[in-house]
Amino acid sequence: MAAAIEQATLLAVDGLVKRFGGLLxxxxxxxxxxxGEIHAIIGPNGAGKTTLIAQLAxxxxxxxxxxxxxxxxxxxxxxxxxxxxxxxxxxxITQIFKGFTALDNVAMAVQAQDGHNFRTWAPARADExxxxxxxxxxxxxxxxxxxxxxxxxxAHGEQRQLxxxxxxxxxxxxxxxxxxxxxxxKDESERMTALLAKLKGEETILLIEHDMDVVFALADRISVxxxxxxxxxxxxxxxxxxxxxxxxxxxxxxA
Amino acid sequence: MNALKLDRRTWFVIVLLxxxxxxxxxxxxxxxxxxxxxxxxxxxxxxAAVSLDLILGYxxxxxxxxxxxxxxxxxxxxxxxxxxxxxxxxxxMMLGTHNVxxxxxxxxxxxxxLACLIGLVSLRTSGIYFIMITLAFAQMVxxxxxxxxxxxxxxxxxxxxxxVVLGVIDTENDVAFYYLVxxxxxxxxxxxxxxxxxxxxxxxxxxxxxxxxMKALGFATFRYKLACFTLAGAxxxxxxxxxxxxxxxxxxSIMHWTRSGDLIVMVVLxxxxxxxxxxxxxxxxxxxxxxxxxxxxxxxxxxGPILLLLVLFARRGIFGxxxxxxxxxxxxx
Numbered sequence: 001m002a003a004a005i006e007q008a009t010l011l012a013v014d015g016l017v018k019r020f021g022g023l024l025x026x027x028x029x030x031x032x033x034x035x036g037e038i039h040a041i042i043g044p045n046g047a048g049k050t051t052l053i054a055q056l057a058x059x060x061x062x063x064x065x066x067x068x069x070x071x072x073x074x075x076x077x078x079x080x081x082x083x084x085x086x087x088x089x090x091x092x093i094t095q096i097f098k099g100f101t102a103l104d105n106v107a108m109a110v111q112a113q114d115g116h117n118f119r120t121w122a123p124a125r126a127d128e129x130x131x132x133x134x135x136x137x138x139x140x141x142x143x144x145x146x147x148x149x150x151x152x153x154x155a156h157g158e159q160r161q162l163x164x165x166x167x168x169x170x171x172x173x174x175x176x177x178x179x180x181x182x183x184x185x186k187d188e189s190e191r192m193t194a195l196l197a198k199l200k201g202e203e204t205i206l207l208i209e210h211d212m213d214v215v216f217a218l219a220d221r222i223s224v225x226x227x228x229x230x231x232x233x234x235x236x237x238x239x240x241x242x243x244x245x246x247x248x249x250x251x252x253x254x255a
Numbered sequence: 256m257n258a259l260k261l262d263r264r265t266w267f268v269i270v271l272l273x274x275x276x277x278x279x280x281x282x283x284x285x286x287x288x289x290x291x292x293x294x295x296x297x298x299x300x301x302x303a304a305v306s307l308d309l310i311l312g313y314x315x316x317x318x319x320x321x322x323x324x325x326x327x328x329x330x331x332x333x334x335x336x337x338x339x340x341x342x343x344x345x346x347x348m349m350l351g352t353h354n355v356x357x358x359x360x361x362x363x364x365x366x367x368x369l370a371c372l373i374g375l376v377s378l379r380t381s382g383i384y385f386i387m388i389t390l391a392f393a394q395m396v397x398x399x400x401x402x403x404x405x406x407x408x409x410x411x412x413x414x415x416x417x418x419v420v421l422g423v424i425d426t427e428n429d430v431a432f433y434y435l436v437x438x439x440x441x442x443x444x445x446x447x448x449x450x451x452x453x454x455x456x457x458x459x460x461x462x463x464x465x466x467x468x469m470k471a472l473g474f475a476t477f478r479y480k481l482a483c484f485t486l487a488g489a490x491x492x493x494x495x496x497x498x499x500x501x502x503x504x505x506x507x508s509i510m511h512w513t514r515s516g517d518l519i520v521m522v523v524l525x526x527x528x529x530x531x532x533x534x535x536x537x538x539x540x541x542x543x544x545x546x547x548x549x550x551x552x553x554x555x556x557x558x559g560p561i562l563l564l565l566v567l568f569a570r571r572g573i574f575g576x577x578x579x580x581x582x583x584x585x586x587x588x
Contacts, residue, residue, distance in 0.1 A: 057471065083473030095471065097464035108461050111454055112472040117479065119454040127454070150581065170472055 010035045010204050011056070011174055016065035018051055018228075025051040026062065027228035033174065038196070038205045040215045043225035044248075049208045050092060052225065053176050056206070057089050058082045070173060083112070086173035090163045092182055098152040102143055102162055105151055106134035109169035134169060141165040141195055157188030161195065168203070175205045181214065193218070216240070224248070267577040268531050272441065275538075279433045291429040292501060297541045298436045299497045302443050304521040304533035306490035311519065312528035313451055314483045315463030316378070319386050319515050320393025324370055324488040326510025327396065328362035328495025333505050334406055335361065336414040355420050359496040366492020367485050369396070374484035378477060381466075390512055400507040411506025418500055426500050436497055440534070443490065447530050450486075459483045524565060526574030535573050 011033040018026035025048040033039045041049050054060040056067060058079040067075045074082050097105050107130040111117065114129060124130060138144050141161045146154060151162060160180055167175055180196070181189045193214050199205065200218060209215050215222065216236045223233040226248045232239060239245055275298065279291050303325050310316040335358045338344070338351025345351055352358060377388045406412045418426040426432045450456050458479045461469045469476045499505050508514070517540065525536025543561075547554030569575045571582070 078475075079470040080473050080475045083471055089471055091467075091471075095465055095468040097461055097468065099464050100461075104457070108457060108469075109472050111457070112469075112474055117454050117458050117474070118482070120450050120456070121453055123449070123452045124454040124457050125452060130454075166468075166472065 008034045008036075010070055011206070012068040013056070014066045014068070016052070016055060016067065017063045018048075018055060018060065019063050024228050026055065026065075029065070029225075029228070029230050031223060031230065031233070033204060033206055034221075036201060036204055037220040038200055038207055038218050040207045040209060040219035040222045041225055042209070042212070042215055042222060047225040048228040049225055050178060051228075053089070053178050053206070053208060057087060057176055083170065086171075087176065088167035088170045088172035088174070089176035090160070090167055090178060090180055092178045094156075094159045094163050096151045096159055096163055096166065099150065101148050101150055102138060102154065102158075102165075103131070103134055103147040105162055106137055106165050106169050107131060109166040110134050110137075113170045137165050137169050138162075140168070140198075142191065155188070157184050157191060160184065160188075160192065164195065168199075173204060175199075175203050177205060177207045177209075179208055179210060181209060181211055189214075264577050264579070267574070271531065271535065271538075275437060275440075279430050283430070288429065291433055293545075295429075295433050295436050295501050296498070297538055298433075298440050299494050299501060300518075300521065300541060301534040301537035302440055302497070303491050303494035304518055304525070304537045305443060305447060305530060306487045306494060307518045308522045308527060308530065308533045309447065309451075309459075309487040309490070310484055311522055312532070313456065313463065314459045314480060314487075316480065316484065317386050317519075318377075318389040318484075319512060319519070320373070320389035320391075320396075321487070321491055321518050322510045322512070322514035323373075323393035323396040324366040324491035325495040325498065325514070325518075326400065326505075326507070327369055328366045328492030329499040329505045329509060330400060330406070330412075330495075331362040331365055331492075332358045332496045332499035333412045333414050336418070336499075337406070337412060340415045353415075353418055355418055355496075355500070359493060359500075362496035362499075363489045363493040366495065367489030370488020370491075371481065371485040374481045374488075378480050378484060390515075393510065393512055393515060397507055397510050397512070400510065407506070409507065411504060411508075413504045415503070432501070436501075439497070444530055444534070451530070455479065455482070520562060522572075524562065524572050526572035526578075527570075529571065529574050529578070532572050532574040539573060 009032040013029055013031040016026050016029040029052060041052065043049055051060060055062050058074070058077055062075065066073060069082070069085060069087060072085065074085065097108065100108070104125070110130045110133045111124070135144070135147060138147050141164055143158060143161055143165060146158060151159060154162060164177070164180065181192055184192065189211070196218055207215070207219065219236055221233060222236055222239045223230050224239060224245050231248060232242045232245050234242065278294050282288055282290050282294070307318070307321045310318055334345070335351040336353055339353050342350060373389065373392045377385055377392065380388055401409050420426065420435060424431045424435050451460070458474060461474070462476050462480055466476050498509070521536035521540045522533045523536070524539055525534065526532025543558055547557055551557065565572060571578060
C-alpha cells in the first residue's frame with residue numbers, strides 16, 4: 001500500500017521551512033501530490049499558501065527541506081529549470097503578455113516547449129508547429145473565438161483562462177494554480193470551475209482556492225494550512241469531519 | 256479598413272526610403288553636394304538607433320550606454336587605419352589595415368564582445384539599476400579613450416580616410432559612399448525585421464512584456480537578453496565603423512553619455528518598438544539639431560517641449576501616427 005502511493009507520488013515535499021525574519025511562513029511542511037489528482041490547499045489568509053506555491057515553483061528558496069519532482073530533487077533549481085521539467089503555474093495576479101494577442105500568448109508557451117528559440121530568420125507567426133497547437137489549446141479552454149484579441153483587451157476572467165491555456169501549452173506534468181477564481185464575477189467563476197472540472201483526471205493539479213464550494217466539489221484531496229503548518233490532509237469528507245480543521249478554519253458547529 | 260491602414264504604414268515606409276534614395280541627387284541638382292556627408296551621417300545614426308531599439312523597444316532594456324559600442328567600433332576602424340598609414344606595428348606584430356572587410360568586421364565583432372561582457376554584468380539587474388550600470392560602463396569606456404594618449408586622448412584621432420570598399424566603392428566618392436550606406440541601412444532594416452518576427456525575436460519581446468511569465472514558461476531569459484544585447488552592440492559598433500569612415504576623424508566625445516541619450520531620443524522621437532521609427536527619429540533629430548540653432552541659440556528650449564509633447568501624446572513617436580490604432584501603444588510588430 002505504502003509502496004503503491006510512493007510510486008504514484010509526483011511531487012514530494014519533505015520538511016519544508018521558510019522564515020521571513022521572525023515569521024515562520026512555512027513550518028516543516030511535508031506533502032505528497034499524486035499523479036492525476038487535484039490536490040487543494042486551503043487555509044485562512046496569511047497561512048502561507050502563496051509562499052508555499054512560490055517555493056514549489058522556485059521563485060522563493062526554502063531555508064530547509066527538500067522538494068522532489070518526478071524523482072528529481074528540484075529544491076535548488078531555478079524557476080525556468082523547473083518549468084522545463086514540467087511544473088507550470090498560474091499566479092494570483094495574472095501574468096500574461098498583455099501586448100500580445102491571445103494566440104501569440106499561447107504560441108509563446110508552445111514555443112517554450114518546442115524549443116528552437118535561437119532561430120532568427122523564419123517568421124514565427126507563420127509557423128504551423130506553434131500556431132496549430134496554440135489554437136487547439138485556446139479552443140480547449142473556451143477562448144477559441146478570442147484568438148486575435150490582444151490580451152489587454154480581454155475580460156478579467158478571460159485573462160485567467162488564457163493564463164491556464166499558457167500553462168497547459170507547455171504540456172506540464174503538474175499545474176500549480178494560485179487562486180484561479182480571484183477577483184472573478186459569478187459567471188466567470190462558474191466558467192472557470194467548469195474548465196477545471198474538465199481538466200480533472202487529465203492533469204495533476206495543485207490548487208489554492210478560497211471558494212470552498214469549488215474546492216470541495218473539485219478536489220480529490222485537501223491539505224489545510226494554518227500558520228505555515230499542514231494540520232490535516234485527506235479526502236474532502238475527511239477534512240470536513242476533522243475536528244482540528246473545524247476549530248481552526250471552517251468555524252466550529254455549523255460547517 | 257484594415258488593409259487601408261496597413262497601406263498607410265507601407266506608404267510611409269516607401270516614401271521615406273524613396274526620399275532618402277533621391278536625397279543626394281537632389282543635393283547635386285541644387286548645388287548642395289557638400290551636404291551629402293551630412294546626409295550619410297544621418298543614415299549612419301539611423302543604423303545605430305535601429306540597433307538601440309532592438310534592446311530598448313523590443314527587449315525593454317533601457318541602456319544609457321549604447322554610444323560606447325558605437326564609439327568602440329569607430330575607434331577600431333580609426334586605429335587600424337592610423338597604424339596602416341603610419342606603418343607603426345600594432346601590439347608589436349601586425350600592421351593596421353585599410354581593408355574594410357577587416358576593419359568593419361573587427362569593429363562589429365569587438366563591439367559585440369564588449370557588449371557581451373557588459374551585458375553579462377548589467378543584465379543581472381533591471382529597471383533604474385540597469386540604466387545606471389550601463390551608464391557607468393559606458394563612462395568607463397569613454398574615460399579609457401580620453402586617457403589613451405597614443406591615439407590622441409581627448410583631442411581625438413585623425414586618419415587618412417580614402418578607403419576603397421571591396422575594390423569598387425571609394426569612400427572619397429560622396430555619392431557612391433552614400434548609396435553604400437543607404438544599401439546597408441536597407442539590409443539592416445530587412446534583417447532586423449526578420450529577426451524581431453522570428454522565434455528569437457518573440458522571446459525577446461516576451462521578456463519585455465513579462466519576464467516573470469517567460470521564466471515560468473521555462474525560458475532561461477538571461478541568455479536571450481544577453482544575445483540581443485550583444486547583437487545590438489555589434490550593430491552599433493558597425494554603425495560606428497561607418498561613422499569613422501565618414502568622418503576620417505573621431506574623438507571620445509562620440510561615446511559620451513549624452514550621445515547615448517541622443518540615441519534614445521531618436522528612438523523615442525521616431526517610434527520605439529518599430530524599425531522604421533528609429534530611422535525617422537534619426538532624420539528628425541539631426542535635422543532639428545542642425546536647423547533649430549539657425550533660429551535661436553536656445554534651441555534646446557524649443558526642442559525639449561517638442562519631445563515632451565511627443566512622449567505624452569504619441570507614445571509610438573512620429574511613426575506611430577502611421578500605424579493602425581491598436582499598434583500605437585505598447586505591443587510590438
